[in-house]
Amino acid sequence: MAEGAATLLETIERDTGADPQWSVLWLHGLGADGNDFVPILPELVRRDWPAMRFVFPHAPVRGVTINNGMRMRAWYDIRDFDLANRADEQGVMESVAQVGALIEREIARGIPASRIFLAGFSQGGAITLAAGLRRREPLAGLVGLSTYVPAAGSAGAALVEAAKSQPLFMGHGTQDPVVPFAAGEQSAAWMRQHGFEVEFHRYPMPHSVCAEEIRDLGDWMSRRLAAG
16 A cells, blocks of 8 residues: 555546645546646636645556456456445445545645545546545535445444545436446445535436536535635
8 A cells, every 4th residue: 555655646627726625636537638627627627716736647457357357447356246246345445545645746746635625537536435444634614526435334433533524426327327426325324424525416328417406516626625
């Protein structure tokens, strides 16, 4: 884990203005890369927001068991379609450490943890939730889209008390064939039961994002930015 934390992932960065005072780390899904969510910025970013730095890391390339061992960008191996056994725990922890290293880089660049959002879609969302549970220095907020809490049966043991102060936005498609809607709903309930303030939205879509979801996320972020 220490080795993973020492190796900074390659990233794509987009600043919305000079001298950013806030950062957003956005984690893509399985088989995609950091380019995947760059196009949503014109839809998401509001004119009245302060200057922000969006950081889109590329996950490491690894073999994925359910895809016949094919090598692709993945935050962890997927061993089974069953959500309870889906996530490779060692891979999850390596990615949590690598994301932690990117957060530390933002802090070193002058953005405090309290002004950093961590967001992710699908696999990236699972890493967002796993990392969020462990945050001793709370972030401005967590965003999990079309995702689930990995290894929920044992995740509670990793929960840090300070982490509970991080607000969480979750969105999920009711027609999602990859991460079933029920799994997203149950994960939101799990986070609430463990002390998180969760705003959960459902959308009539498959395993994707939609304009309504980006609008709702923008509204939620606006409130967080105003509070910060």
